[in-house]
Amino acid sequence: MATESKVHVKKIGKATVLFKSPARITLLIAGIFFILALVENLTGATDITSPGTSGATLRFAIPLLMAGLGGLWAERAGVINIGLEGMMIVGTWTAAWFGYLHGPLMGFVAAAIFGLASGFFHAILTVKIGIDQAVSGLAINLIAAGGARYLSGVFFPPVGGDRTVSPPVDSFPTFTIPVIAPILESIDAQNIFFISNLAGILHGLTKDVSLVTIALLLLVPLTSWILWRSKFGLRMRFSGENPMAAESLGINVYRIRYVAVSISGMLASLGGAYLALVASSVYREGQTAGRGFIGLATVIFGNWKPSGVFAGSILFGFTDALRVRQTESVMSLIMVAGVVALLLSLLYSINRRWKPGLISGSIALVAWWIHQRVDVIPQEFVTVFPNFATLIVLTFLAQRLTPPAMAGMPYRRGSE
Amino acid sequence: MKKDRIFWGTVAPLAAVASSLLLVSIILILRGANPLEIFQVMISYGFDPRNLVSELNQTVSYYLAGVAAAIGFKMLLFNIGIDGQYRMGAFFGAVVGAAVSLPPVLHVLLIVITAMLAGGLWAAIAGYLKVRRGVSEVISNIMLNFIAAAIIAFLLGEDLLGILPEGSQNVQTKPIPLSGQMPTFKMFNGEVYSFLFVAIFVGIAYWIMLNKTVFGFNLRATGLSFRAARSSGVNAPGMIFITTVLSGAIAGLVGLGTLLSDTHSYSMAFPSGFAFTGLSLALLGRNHPIGIFFAAFLWSFLERAAPVLEYEGVPPEIVIVMQGTIVLSIVIAYEVVARINLRQQQHAVGKANADLVKESK
Numbered sequence: 001m002a003t004e005s006k007v008h009v010k011k012i013g014k015a016t017v018l019f020k021s022p023a024r025i026t027l028l029i030a031g032i033f034f035i036l037a038l039v040e041n042l043t044g045a046t047d048i049t050s051p052g053t054s055g056a057t058l059r060f061a062i063p064l065l066m067a068g069l070g071g072l073w074a075e076r077a078g079v080i081n082i083g084l085e086g087m088m089i090v091g092t093w094t095a096a097w098f099g100y101l102h103g104p105l106m107g108f109v110a111a112a113i114f115g116l117a118s119g120f121f122h123a124i125l126t127v128k129i130g131i132d133q134a135v136s137g138l139a140i141n142l143i144a145a146g147g148a149r150y151l152s153g154v155f156f157p158p159v160g161g162d163r164t165v166s167p168p169v170d171s172f173p174t175f176t177i178p179v180i181a182p183i184l185e186s187i188d189a190q191n192i193f194f195i196s197n198l199a200g201i202l203h204g205l206t207k208d209v210s211l212v213t214i215a216l217l218l219l220v221p222l223t224s225w226i227l228w229r230s231k232f233g234l235r236m237r238f239s240g241e242n243p244m245a246a247e248s249l250g251i252n253v254y255r256i257r258y259v260a261v262s263i264s265g266m267l268a269s270l271g272g273a274y275l276a277l278v279a280s281s282v283y284r285e286g287q288t289a290g291r292g293f294i295g296l297a298t299v300i301f302g303n304w305k306p307s308g309v310f311a312g313s314i315l316f317g318f319t320d321a322l323r324v325r326q327t328e329s330v331m332s333l334i335m336v337a338g339v340v341a342l343l344l345s346l347l348y349s350i351n352r353r354w355k356p357g358l359i360s361g362s363i364a365l366v367a368w369w370i371h372q373r374v375d376v377i378p379q380e381f382v383t384v385f386p387n388f389a390t391l392i393v394l395t396f397l398a399q400r401l402t403p404p405a406m407a408g409m410p411y412r413r414g415s416e
Numbered sequence: 417m418k419k420d421r422i423f424w425g426t427v428a429p430l431a432a433v434a435s436s437l438l439l440v441s442i443i444l445i446l447r448g449a450n451p452l453e454i455f456q457v458m459i460s461y462g463f464d465p466r467n468l469v470s471e472l473n474q475t476v477s478y479y480l481a482g483v484a485a486a487i488g489f490k491m492l493l494f495n496i497g498i499d500g501q502y503r504m505g506a507f508f509g510a511v512v513g514a515a516v517s518l519p520p521v522l523h524v525l526l527i528v529i530t531a532m533l534a535g536g537l538w539a540a541i542a543g544y545l546k547v548r549r550g551v552s553e554v555i556s557n558i559m560l561n562f563i564a565a566a567i568i569a570f571l572l573g574e575d576l577l578g579i580l581p582e583g584s585q586n587v588q589t590k591p592i593p594l595s596g597q598m599p600t601f602k603m604f605n606g607e608v609y610s611f612l613f614v615a616i617f618v619g620i621a622y623w624i625m626l627n628k629t630v631f632g633f634n635l636r637a638t639g640l641s642f643r644a645a646r647s648s649g650v651n652a653p654g655m656i657f658i659t660t661v662l663s664g665a666i667a668g669l670v671g672l673g674t675l676l677s678d679t680h681s682y683s684m685a686f687p688s689g690f691a692f693t694g695l696s697l698a699l700l701g702r703n704h705p706i707g708i709f710f711a712a713f714l715w716s717f718l719e720r721a722a723p724v725l726e727y728e729g730v731p732p733e734i735v736i737v738m739q740g741t742i743v744l745s746i747v748i749a750y751e752v753v754a755r756i757n758l759r760q761q762q763h764a765v766g767k768a769n770a771d772l773v774k775e776s777k
Contacts (some may be wrong), residue, residue, distance in 0.1 A: 082554065131747040134494050134554050135699070138692050146736025153731025154447065213691070221480045293558050300555065378573070379564040387559040391545075394556060398549045408552065 001285030019215025020270040021345045035339050037197035037333045048332055049197040051188065052320050054204030060324075063088070063288075064386075066271025067295020068302065069223055070264040070310035074119075075299060076227060077260030078240035078253075079126050080408040082137025084291025087118045092270025093148040096283030098165040102173050104277045107200055108212070111265050111273035115363060118144070119265020120258070127257045130410050141292075149285060166283035169276070174208040181206040186217050210278050216270065224306040236260050240404030242410040253411060268292060277415035303401055316386040330377045338367025359396075420692030425702050428753060432700070432745035433714070436600065440738050447730060454728050462721035469606025473710070474716035475693065476615045476673040477746075479755070481694030482701060482708035483622050484666040487701050489695075490626065497542055497557030498667040499691040500564030500718040504538040505531035505668025507568045510682035511577055513675075523596035525587035528614070528672060535668020536661040538564060547653045553660070566630040572684065588683035598676035611673035618666060619705040635659055667694070696743045734774055 033049075040048040047053050064137035067084045081087075089113040099107025113310075119138065125136040152162045161167040184206060187199035227233040235256050238246040243253045271291070276283050294316060301315075302308020322330050341364035348357030370377075381388075441451035461467060480497055487493035509531035516528060542560060572578035600607035626632040638645040638655045646652040670690055673729040675682060697715060699709030719741065722732035734775035 025591070084560075125744065125748070129748055129751055131744075131751050132494075135743065135747050136696070138695070139747075140741045142692060142743070143737055143740035146733050146740060149733035150443075150731045150737060153733065209572070278597075280482060290562065296555070297559065370479075378570045380569040384562045384566040384678070387562040389554060391559045391563070392549045395545060398545075398551055 027348045029218065030344050032340075033168045034194060035196055035336055037194045039335050039339070040197060041193060042335075044100060047322070047325055047383065051185075051204030051207060053318075053325055054201040055207065055277075056204075056325060057314065057318045058205060058213060059317075060320040061313045062213060063271040063275050063279070064295050064298055064313035064316055065310060066216060066312050067268050067272065067292050068298035069219060069306065070119075070266075070268035070271070071296050071299040072302075072304060072306060072309055073236075073409040074122075074261050074263075074264035076240045076404055077236045077257045078243055078404060078406045078409070078411065079123070079264075080133045080137070080266075081119075081122060081261065081264050082296065083118070083122050083140030083144075083292075083349035083394045084137075084148065084264075084295050085288055085290065086137075086141035087115055087122075087265045087268035088272035088275070088288040088292045088295075089115050089141075089148050089349065090118045090265075091143040091269030091274075092276040092283050092287050093166075093272075095273035095276040096169050098153075098157070098276055099169040100167055101267050104170055107169065107277050108270065111269045115266040115269020115272075116262050117265070117270065119262040121162060121266060123261035126410070127254055127261070130412055133408055133410070143235050152283070164285035169283075171281035171282050172210045172212050172278055176208055177206040179399070180357050186403065206398055211360070212278050213397050216274065216357050219267070220306050220310045227306065232259075233254075237404070240407055245408055248414060254413065268295065271295070294386045297386050300401065300403075301386075301390050301393055304403055312386075315389075319382060319385045323379060330382050331371065331374075334377070335371055338364045338371065341367060425704075425707070428749040429700055429707070429711075429746055432742050432749055435745045436738050436741040440734060441742050443734060443737070449728060449730055454725065454730065457724055457728060458534065458721040462717045463726040467603035467720050469604050469608055471713065471716040471720045471756055472603075472612065473609050473673060473678075474719065475712045477614050477690070478693055478697060478712035478715050479668050479709055480604070480616050480618060480666060480670045481690045482697030482712050483618055483705065484663045485694035486701070487622065487641075487659060487663040487666060488709060489573035489698050491656060492634055493546075493660060493663070494554050494695070495539070495557065495660070495667070496695065497560050497664070498670070498694045500557070501538050501664040501667035501690055502560040502670040502690050503564050503568055503686070505535035506671030506686060507539040507571070507682045508534035509668075509672060510589040510592065510675055513592040513596040514681070516596075517597060520595045520620055523593075524676065525765055526597055527592070527676065528669070531668040532665040533668070533674055534666035536622045539664020539667070540657070540661050543657040543664075546660065547657045557691075565688070567681075569684065572682075573610060586683045586685055588679075588681040590670045590681065592676070593679045596676070597680055600677050607677075609673040609677040611676055611686035612613065614669065615673070618669065619709065621763075622666075650727045653752070670694075670706065674681055680751060699743060700746050 002018075002082060018246050036048055043263060070084055070087065071081055091114070094114040095104075095107040095111040097107075098110035122136055124142055128132045129370050149164070152161070152166070156162060156166050159167050181203060184199045184203035188203050190196050229238060235246065235251050238249075238251060239253045239256045239260075246256075247253050273289050275291075280287075295313075296311045298312035298316065299353060301312035302310070318331065319330065322333060341360045345357045345359075347363035348354075348360060437455070440496070444454060462471070479501065484498050484501070485495055509527045513523065513527040514531040516523070516526065536561065542551075542553050542556045545556045546553045560628040572587050572589070574580055574587060577589055579590055580587050598610050600609055602608075624632075626636065634645065634650045634655055637648070637652055638652045642652050645655070667690075671682075671686055675688070693715060697708050697711040700711035700714075701709070718735045722735040725732045725734065
């Protein structure tokens with residue numbers, strides 16, 4: 001995991017320095033695409049770099065991204081938000097209902113407002129009253145799930161819906177970027193190694209895009225900017241790292257946390273709205289399917305950084321897309337992991353860092369073994385890949401992670 | 417002082433239930449229904465003898481989940497992994513129980529021990545991560561719950577440990593033979609699981625362990641102050657690990673009442689969501705074995721009586737909202753009471769100090 005703190009880079013050594021500058025990040029991304037292309041050509045799996053997959057990846061990734069950013073906002077200010085799942089449910093329901101009544105745009109607006117309110121509720125409970133943050137979050141999950149089911153039973157049947165399904169909602173118009181998309185499509189059709197694969201991926205990203213997708217994606221750099229370039233972001237991080245010191249410098253920690261947690265609720269709710277209005281065009285019970293928790297996982301996976309959350313949600317969205325579209329391709333993904341692990345192990349060995357080299361070497365071996373022995377990865381395991389990956393990261397990289405020091409700790413003004 | 421504690425310990429949960437009733441009443445009035453009438457229907461339906469039996473059986477499961485959570489709470493551990501631990505326990509209990517043939521009592525005993533082991537070992541992962549890696553047990557347990565569900569869904573595959581009985585859609589484990597089943601006994605013309613006695617035993621053992629043993633003392637001490645316990649010679653990290661495993665072992669028992677006395681096999685139809693229920697019950701029952709029992713009964717009562725709301729034109733899911741608000745109210749009530757107590761203490765100390773200053777003058 002590339003970290004941004006200088007101290008870390010020194011400690012980890014040359015292997016990580018490689019991933020620092022923008023040029024090298026570009027190189028890294030190109031490398032990943034190269035491996036994907038290589039694997040696709042070697043294994044004959046057709047769906048890894050197809051436009052369909054990259055489009056689906058984006059659709060699956062956005063809700064995770066929004067939940068993840070929501071978790072990030074709250075945790076950076078020092079409040080753990082386990083209620084993300086419930087807040088996403090708030091988003092799916094309100095988006096569908098108000099979308100049905102007043103059109104999809106109002107659906108989004110309503111989801112934002114109600115999401116803000118649900119986040120504010122979590123803030124009152126945890127910041128003002130000071131109850132356990134996990135209890136509050138879990139109770140919000142329960143109340144939101146029960147409330148959505150109750151309200152569905154009351155509102156949907158009279159207007160042609162079901163007790164668990166809303167009436168269909170107009171979804172957002174999508175558009176295909178002119179000129180670029182057709183060019184990419186024709187390149188994709190040429191079947192040139194790597195270039196066509198890359199074009200296939202980009203074609204999927206430029207075809208049938210929704211404005212909402214782009215708007216929500218922009219929240220990643222925006223969050224980054226707020227956290228590291230704005231006064232509010234500095235204060236927010238301060239509140240998460242050391243609220244007492246922040247308070248002693250005149251920062252109103254309570255107010256910062258109120259704002260941050262409310263926005264957290266809004267972001268998660270927008271993720272839910274995306275599920276209801278863009279990824280589908282209906283509210284369905286259980287639509288969020290634990291995505292709030294996976295969002296929580298991307299925060300850890302992404303080491304509490306917007307870019308990391310983005311990378312995590314793309315990765316998890318990608319596995320999700322492959323699972324839905326073509327289960328066999330998941331096997332190729334294991335090969336990708338194997339190749340990456342092998343390269344890492346070589347890199348570590350060159351740098352004479354034997355222990356991590358050995359670990360990644362054995363991961364490569366395991367990947368190779370699975371690839372040889374197992375025909376199809378069971379669907380169940382692919383579904384929980386994000387959870388598993390997060391657990392692995394926590395187990396082996398816990399010392400490298402840099403969570404906000406006081407996230408999850410109750411803070412009362414004037415007490416230690 | 418003790419009287420005060422008992423007073424607040426009873427008043428706070430009752431106030432929480434009352435405020436939740438109030439909220440639900442408002443929702444019902446908005447729906448155009450008469451809340452009093454509806455509560456009456458729920459009560460008369462819920463206390464019907466036939467329903468009481470199934471409530472009692474459900475209470476057994478909930479009670480065990482509540483005790484599992486309470487053990488964790490005593491250590492300030494938030495065992496949200498009860499869901500996964502319970503699944504692991506019930507599943508492996510069912511698999512092992514179906515695979516062996518033993519004399520009656522031994523067979524049941526083996527299943528119970530297997531379930532506790534499976535639950536405990538699954539919890540041990542979170543315990544290890546907490547103690548050795550500093551990973552918050554909340555996060556690791558949430559992930560472990562999902563993973564447990566996936567592992568079991570995979571193992572239940574037809575060519576692995578699952579079978580598909582004729583005329584059924586649900587894959588399940590092989591049925592446990594008669595020697596491994598637990599009898600039911602008659603009460604109110606219904607069949608009550610004899611696993612009830614195991615639950616009672618667990619409740620008593622929990623109370624004795626906590627209040628009458630050195631281990632329980634160390635456990636509470638570590639929960640109150642990790643550092644103080646450690647400096648007085650308690651192996652505090654070890655205590656955290658053991659408590660996690662113990663909590664998981666009890667959680668492994670949650671599904672056994674149903675398994676041993678009713679279904680005799682594990683299937684995907686086994687309910688989920690025990691984690692939050694367990695935590696709620698421990699909070700509502702103040703981690704006390706008797707308090708948890710009443711809380712567990714209240715929960716099963718609400719769930720059993722919910723479907724009757726349908727006839728009144730009210731979606732029964734309002735019960736879930738009710739449970740959620742009960743939990744929130746109770747936690748808020750404790751927090752507020754704690755703050756009032758703190759303020760009183762501070763006043764008392766301040767007054768004593770002022771008196772001292774006066775005397776010395």
